[in-house]
Amino acid sequence: MAELKVVKARDLVGCRYRVVQHERFPDVPPTPASLARHERYEAARAVVMALLPDRRALGDRGAFSRVTAGTYLATLEAMAAEATLIIDAVLEWDVFEVDVDILVRMPDGYLPVIVSNHRVARPAPGKTVRAIATSRLGLGQMLDVPYRMRRHSIDSYHLALANRALALVGQETGLGGVIGQDRSRCFIEPVAVFNQALTAALAVPVPDAPRRVKECDSCRFWTHCAPVLEAADDLSLLLPGERSTPYRERGINTIAQLIDADLGEASILAKAYRAGTVLVPRGPLSAPRRDIEIDIDMEAYLDQGAYLWGLLSDDTYRAFASWDLAGEAENFATFWAELSRLREAAHAAGKTFGAYCYSAHGENHWMLQSARRFGGLPGIPREEQVREFIGSEDWIDVFALVKAQLLGPFGLGLKVVAPEAGYSYSGDVDGEKSVNIYLEARGGSEAARAELLAYNEDDCRANRAVRHWLRGGS
Ligand code: SF4
Structure with a gap:
């Protein structure tokens, strides 16, 4: 199992080998697709930051302050000073560095809020979740709104990790907020429901070697992983992700072993892969015809x-x-x-x-x-x-x-x-x-x-x- 230095919440989702390659090849630039994804995230953040309050409105009571942290130390200082909104907060938990877009001061600690490009909730008459307008974070009260949450593992892990990190400094509220495609609204949920999944994700060992998965197609490290997979004749080249699991359970880990195992279609596929044959008919081909x-x-x-x-x-x-x-x-x-x-x-x-x-x-x-x-x-x-x-x-x-x-x-x-x-x-x-x-x-x-x-x-x-x-x- 690989030893890691700093890990982010996003490293808990998808290929776990990516984080190893990040440390090994820090200079490999991001792909155009991931740069574009990052740009979309930054654009979303800019909208949210512009919506956040920077002072009390008429009728609001109590102190209000909005500070930008950027480091763990500055985040701790801002929490100690009881800042109302802490932008670009950085928290730490175990080997994790947990970036949080906004920490919102609550009576009993800080609410971590992240900005996501996912659709995080859908209107659902008869259901309720808690929400607050982005423009009232730190000032207004949460309200029940008729929506149903749509959870995304990466967001859930992020908020649960942020709460674990906040617990270390006595500031956790047990809640997490997410601002999705509707930038004007922050949806808030208890994070306890994510904890079991987070614990399970944390228990997954970081692999020592690559395995081909769907995201390899757009991963910056493919040129480093592909030769390793090819040298090992790894079965994931043919059967990415979980598709190779039933064969691995039978001790078949390479394409050569799958060819030799003579397991019907799977072995035919393996032979075709080896020969570079793109399509193998199961029988005569046909398609329905219409006038x-x-x-x-x-x-x-x-x-x-x-x-x-x-x-x-x-x-x-x-x-x-x-x-x-x-x-x-x-x-x-x-x-x-x-x-x-x-x-x-x-x-x-x-x-x-x-x-x-x-x-x-x-x-x-x-x-x-x-x-x-x-x-x-x-x-x-x-x-x-x-x-x-x-x-x-x-x-x-x-x-x-x-x-x-x-x-x-x-x-x-x-x-x-x-x-x-x-x-x-x-x-x-x-x-x-x-x-x-x-x-x-x-x-x-x-x-x-x-x-x-x-x-x-x-x-x-x-x-x-x-x-x-x-x-x-x-
Ligand atoms: S190329 Fe594939 S196996 Fe290698 S780090 Fe990227 S996603 Fe993981």
């Missing part, structure tokens, strides 16, 4: 909303885009009207109709969400209408067909499968990049808007290429 066929792909911004519905019909791509989430309802209504028009026209002419997409999960989610959120507005379908469509034979998931018919040692994502079907992507945008490009598009950048439309059109066309290729029985 009228269209391809659909949707883009959403985090969990805030779907801003783009792309539709490819008769080789013509149409984008239904709303670069401002305020226009989302109208945009969805326009898309739905066109989809319904094409579908109804096909049926009226006695023809079969097929709308194809690649992995319908996101599209289904946002069609249903849009029907729920915008129900009653002009052109918005009822939830039952959406359910009728997504449960019908007219809505066909090409990814489900691919998954049922092919094995893919390098995954079965559209970007992996479409080139095998002869499709050449025109751009190199992926999901993570699209989030940043969307922010530029929302800010008015025409170039960013064009890039997102091209990205969406690419996926619609790639989807069509894959279903045609499946039909060819390649």
Whole structure:
């Protein structure tokens, strides 16, 4: 087990080997994706800091002071001076350095508050959580609001660790606050519910060697970890994350061992990996055929909303885009009207109709969400209408067909499968990049808007290429 110096709360989530590599290779720069994530966090913090009070309002009683700490010592001094708000607080617990965006003075100690880019709560009539306006932190009272918390491990660990650190200096309140995508509101919860999970996370030993996981694809240390994994012929190269666990329990830790074990599909996958074969058919390939066929792909911004519905019909791509989430309802209504028009026209002419997409999960989610959120507005379908469509034979998931018919040692994502079907992507945008490009598009950048439309059109066309290729029985 590796020995570590300073650890942050974020190191408890995801790959635990990252922290070892951080110490070993401190000069490896962050990837563009993580820099962009950091920029989004700093932008969120700036909004929150501007909202925080810096003096008492008329009618507020008692002293008020707002100080910026930045170090552990300065944080201790600010707490000793009973500052009302301590910005950029730094706490310590065991090997952890716990950065806390804001410490808020309470009658019995300090409330740690973190800024998160997650959606941390959703409106939920009948439920209640405690919250306070960001602009009243340190001054106002918490209120019960009709929301339900959405917990994210990284935020929960952070707040529970902050309370453990505060307990060391006799300042814990047992509460934690988080300001999510709605910057104007701080949601507050007891942290006791996170403690068991935190204790379990703390008990996980820091590994001595890398294991490939999903986040390796965007990790700055991949060039250091990949050669180690390849030299070890590690099974995680083929089966990342927990997927290799059942084989490791049988003593199979390398790709060579999995090939030799002759365990059906798993061993076939291992052989294909070794040979560099991207796709292995389980049998003859096929895809359902319809008289009228269209391809659909949707883009959403985090969990805030779907801003783009792309539709490819008769080789013509149409984008239904709303670069401002305020226009989302109208945009969805326009898309739905066109989809319904094409579908109804096909049926009226006695023809079969097929709308194809690649992995319908996101599209289904946002069609249903849009029907729920915008129900009653002009052109918005009822939830039952959406359910009728997504449960019908007219809505066909090409990814489900691919998954049922092919094995893919390098995954079965559209970007992996479409080139095998002869499709050449025109751009190199992926999901993570699209989030940043969307922010530029929302800010008015025409170039960013064009890039997102091209990205969406690419996926619609790639989807069509894959279903045609499946039909060819390649
Ligand atoms: S490349 Fe993968 S294994 Fe290596 S530190 Fe990053 S996430 Fe962990």
